[in-house]
Amino acid sequence: MVYDILILGGGPAGLAAALYAKRAGVSVLVLEKTIYGGQVVNTPTVENYPGIQTITGVDLAMALHDQVTGLGVEVRMEEPLSYRLDADPKVVTTAKGSYEARTVILANGVKRRQLGCPGEERLAGRGVSYCATCDGAFFAGKETAIVGGGNTALEDALFLSNHCTRVHLIHRRDAFRGSDILARAVEKRENITIHYDTVVEEIRGEDRVTSLGLKNVKTGEETDLPVAGVFVAVGLAPDNGAFAGQVELDQAGYIKAGEDCRTSLPGVYAAGDTRTKAVRQIVTAAADGAVAALGAAGVAGTVK
Ligand code: NAP
Numbered sequence: 113m114v115y116d117i118l119i120l121g122g123g124p125a126g127l128a129a130a131l132y133a134k135r136a137g138v139s140v141l142v143l144e145k146t147i148y149g150g151q152v153v154n155t156p157t158v159e160n161y162p163g164i165q166t167i168t169g170v171d172l173a174m175a176l177h178d179q180v181t182g183l184g185v186e187v188r189m190e191e192p193l194s195y196r197l198d199a200d201p202k203v204v205t206t207a208k209g210s211y212e213a214r215t216v217i218l219a220n221g222v223k224r225r226q227l228g229c230p231g232e233e234r235l236a237g238r239g240v241s242y243c244a245t246c247d248g249a250f251f252a253g254k255e256t257a258i259v260g261g262g263n264t265a266l267e268d269a270l271f272l273s274n275h276c277t278r279v280h281l282i283h284r285r286d287a288f289r290g291s292d293i294l295a296r297a298v299e300k301r302e303n304i305t306i307h308y309d310t311v312v313e314e315i316r317g318e319d320r321v322t323s324l325g326l327k328n329v330k331t332g333e334e335t336d337l338p339v340a341g342v343f344v345a346v347g348l349a350p351d352n353g354a355f356a357g358q359v360e361l362d363q364a365g366y367i368k369a370g371e372d373c374r375t376s377l378p379g380v381y382a383a384g385d386t387r388t389k390a391v392r393q394i395v396t397a398a399a400d401g402a403v404a405a406l407g408a409a410g411v412a413g414t415v416k
Contacts, residue, residue: 118213123150125384126219128401136409145191149173156271215408222348231315239321244268260345266294373404
């Protein structure tokens, strides 16, 4: 079978695209390689999705998934291994087979950025984590650290402070990048200690994390901070190497596509965090999904 639209990625962008594609009456398949919801599942609570006062990231991911599958959209848990995006029809191959489609929506999201300091790779999964929501409960009653100054680090610090005796929030500058409302909440939380102007030079421990080697970038002072775990929340990075040479990428590695989500290759759209854009939020990812699906379905501007 040749699908009308093949969607790569089951986060808010991909699932919103599936919703709009299905309602536009075209055939659609979603491929997701790991877990539905994308970065959303790493978010303890979502409080800025219009119409929903508060919801956990996992519940929002489930709701997106259930809405799409409830409509009868075909979703498969398979990892794309190769792509022929300039072919007609376009072909995406997984370990289980090849899928053909007239159009493809790349909604593959981003990956978590690493710190790149000594000890990080060696102790990953042994005290070094990239997901507070997933791993936070393992550190109940212990002292932990979180690195970063964006909304993820701020939200994670608040989340961890509910489980841990103390949370050290380590940020390389003297002002947070994340939203004011979260920053104020973090400052008020008694068991969060903020270390401004501080970088992690080394993650220490034999079999498990036992401490962090910190350096104050203004004073040059070096300290050893004993912690049982460290959560890295230093942002996101594009994961588009597999598409290089097929669709144009910007200098940072994001897929070049404007508000219409059209890439440099006809019939190939990019939606959500994977494309060049100013604001990476759940709501803008979902909006991209709608735009890309309606464009791909050839019914842009028609609301069904
Ligand atoms: P982000 O906003 O890019 O913040 C990354 C943070 O990590 C920055 O504070 C940055 O420092 C720091 N950083 C980067 N590289 C570093 C390094 N090598 N060493 C130490 N620190 C480093 O990333 P994010 O917090 O993951 O958020 C990603 C996107 O999702 C953002 O658009 C964010 O608003 C959104 N998001 C929104 C919500 C929400 O609205 N509730 C929740 C989570 C995420 P500098 O500040 O110095 O650059």
